[in-house]
Amino acid sequence: MRSNLGFFSDEKFRSIFFQTLVVGLFALGLFFVISTTSYNLEKRNIATGWSFLQNPAGFDISFSPFLEFKSTDTHLKVYFVGVLNTLLVSITGCIAATILGFILGIVRLSSNWLLSRLVYIYVEFSRNVPLLLQIILWYSILIQLPRVKQSLQVLDVFYISNRGLYSPRPIFESGFSYVLIAILLALISSFLINRWAKKRQDKTGQQFPVFSSSIGLIFIVPLILFFILGSPLSFEHPELKGFNFKGGLVIRPEFIAMFLALSIYTAAFISEIVRAGIMSVSKGQREASAAIGLKQTWIMRLIIIPQALRVIVPPLTSQYLNLTKNSSLGIAVGYADLVHGFGGISLNQTGQAIECMAIVMATYLSISLTISFFMNIYNRSIQFKEK
């Protein structure tokens, strides 16, 4: 009996055996799925292959702020338009959710009972109502805004209707590039000033007003240059012509609904993460820094937040990933993101579901892995460094 199980009593062999078994079963399962799928596709005469990417799409996409899209363009371009729209709502959503989440997380901990309760209600409401409902709610509110002919006019230049928010479009004239160069130079020099000031403080203990000097460099210098060059910037104002406003910049209600819902929903989670991060810093740290006479804002900025970030960043990364993946719900309100445009319309017009879905999945995977990659680098940079 024992001799039969001789191999199995060896722990190393057992571990290798089971690992091989699992990998083997997985490979077999994968092979089974792929072979069954291709067999069935062939049997049902469903076209396969990638050549459809080069075929003209035949339909129009109106929401394409970065690439001009015509119905004669290819499905491949539909894909790029979709990726850009997905990135647009994800990146703006992540930024807004982070800012809102940090503010709310800190306010939640404030000693002001009313503020803290209000944030509590906000958090519990928005993270316990399905995101899809929130998106549809925002959209339903937005399309109840006045019709385009009765647009609300704000400050004489902005128009709000259920077709979106119209604003003047800046037109850069010759000479404006110098202003951009000035801003760039100012950014670089304030970065250098910051490094120099840190070094000086480490050496001599003297401080330098980095913040105010940077603001001065970045805003005031280019502004002066702007006026010296004779204001090389004009605006194209939207005008009501026929059915719609012509000209100007427009932000569509589909985008606004997605942006609001995604950032408000995710901010609720981020605020809880921030609160947990701040609470993870032991009370003694705050008391000790108060004892050596640091200002309240400095305690937060120099002592609490840097330590809290170690706890905040890893779950924050997964919130960014969630927000990006949740942006695929754009289809509910007709936001032309990757899933709606390429994974929806192209898929349906060409019928090549497996190819389209494979591309869409691979794209989300790459976006997510890229976010993780950069957040991991950031995470490493804020960890405790043993000196």
Add this chain to the structure above:
Amino acid sequence: MKKLLSIFAVVAFAFSAHAGTLDDVKNRGFLKCGVTTGLAGFAAPDDSGEWAGLDADMCRAVAVAVFGDRSKVEFITTTGKSRFPTLASGEVDMLARNTTWTISRDVNLGFEFVGVNFYDGQGFMVPSALGVSSATELDGATVCIQTGTTTELNLADFFRLNGISYEALPIETNDEGKENLFAGRCDVYTTDASGLSSTRAAASNPDKWVVLPEIISKEPLGPLVRHGDHQWGDVVRWSLNAMIIAEELGITSENVDAQTSSNVPEVLRLLGVEGNYGEMLELSNDWAYQIIKQIGNYSESYEANVGPDTPLEIARGLNALWTQGGILYAPPFR
């Protein structure tokens, strides 16, 4: 390894092999029919929650042909986008879902259109307050359009051809289209003219909406099945044809019993008194009799669901029999 591969091939085959849709349906005891998510006149639940409409009747006719019972059907709602995967995967046995017969769907998607139960064309609907009288005046308008449809492609072609621009607002279902149109998010709604009539009928004040005169495409709408199962395709095809032939021959649900003693040979063949056409289709011999008895002929279904006396008010037009100025035409029953 070779042995393993062949085992897999066998298993894969067993997974995908169908005994034939007709047998599947018979074994299951009811038909699974894919319909729209709700388009009045074609397929929409009526006041009592029963599915009603031209397409719903098509589903019922097939159920009657197979089971002799109009209730043996489960209606499964599909969107413009989900309909084809739903049919391809075997989730439904057939689609009767306002689906336009095109070459790419027939050939490339692996389906089989078995006939046309409604000849339609794409039109535009606008609020009458807009003062537009022709689709060529729509330069710069925002257009609500159901995605994944032939109308989406026709729309792009029409505007391109006329050198005018538009903004597309892609929507998923007819209800979403209605909501956006009525709220003024879009100026124009475009879909098949029948769908526009249906949407207009559902508006709180139908007079506030006009359907523009341009019909910009051919939209032959018909039931479809998976390609390759010819026996099942024949059952659906002839269920439709039986209703059309019944109208040609003047057989209605009311007079069908009297017609069994008719002296017209084709009537007797259709009603299963003569010949064994039911057996050929592997159905009972009175299958067509039952369809006419329980559902009615094509005209009865049309008049009850979309005709001039319904809120949709669609005249027979192209959908009249070929003998009456239309193009509805079924092959002979012999």
